Amino acid sequence: MGKTLIFGHKNPDTDTICSSLAYADLKKKLGADVEAVKLGDVNKETQFALDYFKFEAPEYLPTLEPGTEVILVDHNEFQQSSEGIEAARILEVIDHHRIANFETKEPVYFRAEPVGCTATIIKKMYKENQVDLPENIAGLLLSAIISDSLLLKSPTCTDEDVEAAHDLARIAGVNLEEYGLEMLKAGADLSDKSASELISMDAKEFSMHGAKVEVAQVNTVDVEGTYAIKAELEAAINKVIEEKGLDLFLFVVTDILNNDSDALALGKSADKVEKAFHTNLIENRAFLKGVVSRKKQIVTNLTDAFAE
Amino acid sequence: MGKTLIFGHKNPDTDTICSSLAYADLKKKLGADVEAVKLGDVNKETQFALDYFKFEAPEYLPTLEPGTEVILVDHNEFQQSSEGIEAARILEVIDHHRIANFETKEPVYFRAEPVGCTATIIKKMYKENQVDLPENIAGLLLSAIISDSLLLKSPTCTDEDVEAAHDLARIAGVNLEEYGLEMLKAGADLSDKSASELISMDAKEFSMHGAKVEVAQVNTVDVEGTYAIKAELEAAINKVIEEKGLDLFLFVVTDILNNDSDALALGKSADKVEKAFHTNLIENRAFLKGVVSRKKQIVTNLTDAFAE
Numbered sequence: 080m081g082k083t084l085i086f087g088h089k090n091p092d093t094d095t096i097c098s099s100l101a102y103a104d105l106k107k108k109l110g111a112d113v114e115a116v117k118l119g120d121v122n123k124e125t126q127f128a129l130d131y132f133k134f135e136a137p138e139y140l141p142t143l144e145p146g147t148e149v150i151l152v153d154h155n156e157f158q159q160s161s162e163g164i165e166a167a168r169i170l171e172v173i174d175h176h177r178i179a180n181f182e183t184k185e186p187v188y189f190r191a192e193p194v195g196c197t198a199t200i201i202k203k204m205y206k207e208n209q210v211d212l213p214e215n216i217a218g219l220l221l222s223a224i225i226s227d228s229l230l231l232k233s234p235t236c237t238d239e240d241v242e243a244a245h246d247l248a249r250i251a252g253v254n255l256e257e258y259g260l261e262m263l264k265a266g267a268d269l270s271d272k273s274a275s276e277l278i279s280m281d282a283k284e285f286s287m288h289g290a291k292v293e294v295a296q297v298n299t300v301d302v303e304g305t306y307a308i309k310a311e312l313e314a315a316i317n318k319v320i321e322e323k324g325l326d327l328f329l330f331v332v333t334d335i336l337n338n339d340s341d342a343l344a345l346g347k348s349a350d351k352v353e354k355a356f357h358t359n360l361i362e363n364r365a366f367l368k369g370v371v372s373r374k375k376q377i378v379t380n381l382t383d384a385f386a387e
Numbered sequence: 388m389g390k391t392l393i394f395g396h397k398n399p400d401t402d403t404i405c406s407s408l409a410y411a412d413l414k415k416k417l418g419a420d421v422e423a424v425k426l427g428d429v430n431k432e433t434q435f436a437l438d439y440f441k442f443e444a445p446e447y448l449p450t451l452e453p454g455t456e457v458i459l460v461d462h463n464e465f466q467q468s469s470e471g472i473e474a475a476r477i478l479e480v481i482d483h484h485r486i487a488n489f490e491t492k493e494p495v496y497f498r499a500e501p502v503g504c505t506a507t508i509i510k511k512m513y514k515e516n517q518v519d520l521p522e523n524i525a526g527l528l529l530s531a532i533i534s535d536s537l538l539l540k541s542p543t544c545t546d547e548d549v550e551a552a553h554d555l556a557r558i559a560g561v562n563l564e565e566y567g568l569e570m571l572k573a574g575a576d577l578s579d580k581s582a583s584e585l586i587s588m589d590a591k592e593f594s595m596h597g598a599k600v601e602v603a604q605v606n607t608v609d610v611e612g613t614y615a616i617k618a619e620l621e622a623a624i625n626k627v628i629e630e631k632g633l634d635l636f637l638f639v640v641t642d643i644l645n646n647d648s649d650a651l652a653l654g655k656s657a658d659k660v661e662k663a664f665h666t667n668l669i670e671n672r673a674f675l676k677g678v679v680s681r682k683k684q685i686v687t688n689l690t691d692a693f694a695e
Contacts (some may be wrong), residue, residue, distance in 0.1 A: 176494055177490075177491045177492060177493055177494055177495055178489055178490060178491050178495060178497055179490040180490070181486055181489070181490070182485075182486060182487040182488070183485045183486050183487070184485055184686075184687060184690050185485055185501070185683075185687060186483055186484055186485055186499065186500075186501035186682070187485070187499060188488060188499065188500050188501055189497055189498070189499040189500075189502060190497070190498060190499075191488060191494065191495060191497040191498075192494075192495065192496050193493070193494040193495060193496055194494075207515075312683075338505075357506065374494070375493075377490060378492075379493060382492050
């Protein structure tokens, strides 16, 4: 048996990468033979955090051999995981998402908590296991919380996340607000992205009462700048809809300064977006006031709309 | 919103009932408005434990209203849960089984650990939350571990379960071996059970690579006495197979003194039992040397046999 692989979801974000690296550090200190890997390229925001705290990104995992022992962080739904996950031996899951399309043959250590970020759970696990949290690992965990909570402003952010973030900033020796805004802005620079990159860099697929729905999200400080290539975005989205047989593709452009979103909806079930958010699509776009969380505001409302 | 209901699986066993009661005690002490309920009659073994430690069985839950807030213990697969579980609001799951056929819309507190008994996890949660474990609750948790581990002899029993059982026996003020054997024997008295009671009192349904499989188990000190009504058992099993459209019904009679089992297999996939255990069915029966655990020895081997 080789090393146990620790990884987060496809289209990795900062929580997925940083939680994989941090949990690998903790498991190694507890005597396990583990290695963090990634399922795709790291984004600019994550790269900023890795550079700041002097980490290398994990190795890319191209294929998962059957029977490999794995630990999943920051996801559990198989369609968001590595190809071949069904034939892997899942030892643990550490997550903060809804649970769906997950199955094991044997009992497993599964820890999901309704907090804003996987990193918040991993910080707690250092304490529970009485392992000192290194400064640079604290920096990674802090970056993950800032990312998932949009600097503690998302409705997914719990008191526990806020408390953890302040603790971690102190341990890492950074100013939470200053470091956080700098990191988010690094990730919000979309100027060099093509339409197909924009719609896939943080895309997740969901099954909603039988419908196939993909929700992609980008953070920006310039919403209209992102829509400058609206025609290309629509063409790229329609191509994905056709290839995957999707009922709906929702592309969510989130304004990290004002904490609102402006979404582009395509597919034969685009009317579900109108129903879910009590709004009208104008040229396929809808302004979603106060909406920043895919998990707590978008997926939940859309799932309800598909249930009707 | 009414109270949050805490319950274990259908056909409740000692872990399901005792863990529901204990977790309700802990949650109440942490300020939650909860109530333990049961999904079916308690068996004689569980009744012995309840009487010994002076508890009433939880109330029976006939139907689950949509939107009710619930906490599941000792199970997660929806087909083993209350009717209507899909429309309930699941807040937490505390379990030690494989995870399958479980889905939520929102993030949830899900804690599954690969230990032998839910009660072992709940004992730990008292400690984590710095709540004193009362003597009589310790007795319930001990009873659950003895039941699930057949007095610490099942292969599902981990070091953590053994340690927890010894701690709990000390707190409850009972001799582990003496109390344990007395409790198991109380449950192993099957003399007043009809064939249809025997095959349903601890039956669970599983989906194995598309096949519908039900595995029922009884504990006894008199295997041949149980098979005295073999013809009635077969008739009752064939009726269930027809009603539920099962591919296989496996009735496992476990000898708690010698830690072996003798199983009765019916259904069009009965040959999978021969494959799973490298044995031959003789008049539908097979002796399964050293097999006592449905979870770790029966379901795993059968699932593999159905995969081929």
